[in-house]
Amino acid sequence: xxxxxxxxxxxxxxxxxxxxxxxxxxxxxxxxxxxxxxxxxxxxxxxxxxxxxxxxxxxxxxxxxxxxxxxxxxxxxxxxxxxxxxxxxxxxxxxxxxxxxxxxxxxxxxxxxxxxxxxxxxxxxxxxxxxxxxxxxxxxxxxxxxxxxxxxxxxxxxxxxxxxxxxx
Amino acid sequence: xxxxxxxxxxxxxxxxxxxxxxxxxxxxxxxxxxxxxxxxxxxxxxxxxxxxxxxxxxxxxxxxxxxxxxxxxxxxxxxxxxxxxxxxxxxxxxxx
Numbered sequence: 001x002x003x004x005x006x007x008x009x010x011x012x013x014x015x016x017x018x019x020x021x022x023x024x025x026x027x028x029x030x031x032x033x034x035x036x037x038x039x040x041x042x043x044x045x046x047x048x049x050x051x052x053x054x055x056x057x058x059x060x061x062x063x064x065x066x067x068x069x070x071x072x073x074x075x076x077x078x079x080x081x082x083x084x085x086x087x088x089x090x091x092x093x094x095x096x097x098x099x100x101x102x103x104x105x106x107x108x109x110x111x112x113x114x115x116x117x118x119x120x121x122x123x124x125x126x127x128x129x130x131x132x133x134x135x136x137x138x139x140x141x142x143x144x145x146x147x148x149x150x151x152x153x154x155x156x157x158x159x160x161x162x163x164x165x166x167x168x
Numbered sequence: 169x170x171x172x173x174x175x176x177x178x179x180x181x182x183x184x185x186x187x188x189x190x191x192x193x194x195x196x197x198x199x200x201x202x203x204x205x206x207x208x209x210x211x212x213x214x215x216x217x218x219x220x221x222x223x224x225x226x227x228x229x230x231x232x233x234x235x236x237x238x239x240x241x242x243x244x245x246x247x248x249x250x251x252x253x254x255x256x257x258x259x260x261x262x263x264x
Contacts, residue, residue, distance in 0.1 A: 001223060008226050012178065015225075019179035041183040095182070103188050104181065105220020 001108045009113065010120055016095070017124040029135070030150030031126050033088045037072065047098040050087065052076040060086035062093035070094050081150050088122035123159045126151050132163060170232045173203040178225050188221045196224070209235060 004012075024036050040048035047064075049071030059078055064070035072090040074083060093114070096106040110117045127149045135148060146156035177199070181187040190199045197214035205213065212231055218224035 001219065002226060004226050008229060011229055012222065012225055015175050015178035016182045018175070019182035022179060023183050043183065043185055100182075100185055100188070103185070103192070103221070105222040108220055109222040109226070 001105075004109065009109065009117060012109070013092075013117055013121045014124050014129075017121055017128060020091075020125060021128055027131075029127065029131055029148050030084065031088075031128075031131075033084060033091065033125060037087060037091070043100045044094070044098055046070065047094045048072075048091075050074060059083075060090045062090040062097075064097055070097060081146070081152050084126060085122055085151050085155050088125045089118045091125070092118040092121045119155075119158075120162070123151075123155060123162060127156070127159045129163060132159070169204050170206070170209055171236055173205055174225075174228055174232050177203060181221060181225070191221045191224060 020036060020041075021031065023041055024031070026032070034050060037048045037050050047070040049069045051071045051073045053073045053076060055073075055075050058075070059082060060072050060074040062070065062072050072087055072094065074086060074090075078086065092110070095101045096110060096114075101107070131149075135145065142156050142160065143153060145160065146153045149156065149159075151159070177187065187199055190196050197210070200210045200213055203210075209232065213228050216224055216227050216231075218227055
């Protein structure tokens with residue numbers, strides 16, 4: 001496998017996120033990733049389940065029980081913005097371990113930086129640049145931005161940092 | 169335009185198995201033919217050697233990026249042609 005730079009990895013992840021956004025037909029925030037998990041593209045029919053769980057250990061985690069559908073196990077009492085981000089982040093693990101993701105070679109490229117990649121992927125899925133540019137035309141407060149996109153404020157700050165925007 | 173075409177290709181590949189299948193079968197040129205690449209670039213991309221689709225995508229990104237970073241030469245009229253084009257000269261003669 002060719003060694004890739006962070007910039008190349010992020011370019012690749014951005015485009016994976018755009019592919020899913022295009023499939024969803026999402027044009028304005030918030031991006032409802034849970035809808036995508038409930039109605040996945042046909043090739044992910046065996047990979048995109050959601051299971052609510054009571055847990056104090058983590059917000060969400062992806063698991064694929066042997067010979068069964070892969071699912072994101074998500075803490076049942078998470079606030080909606082945290083739940084949205086956690087599901088989007090864990091979606092990358094679902095993609096990587098899917099049959100199609102394995103055929104693409106996603107694991108070879110992304111497993112070494114899984115957490116960082118998953119969070120970057122989620123930020124791009126929930127706040128893609130075209131929506132971000134449209135939004136920035138009429139507001140500059142990070143809290144408003146987080147509210148509008150339905151994501152945690154900390155994630156909103158990171159997303160604005162991704163695109164080189166000063167946070168107020 | 170080439171980077172936009174590559175972006176669209178990678179984006180599509182996450183939901184369209186035919187792209188990865190074409191790559192695996194060594195017939196990615198058939199997919200590239202449908203996209204807005206110059207014939208020279210298309211040929212370079214089709215010759216890339218990669219173990220996986222993801223690796224191919226990154227190698228393609230490097231090539232497209234390097235091609236798009238080359239500044240295009242500024243096109244100035246030749247001094248031999250003068251500043252007035254033949255067409256505008258004809259127009260003036262007709263008015264006169």
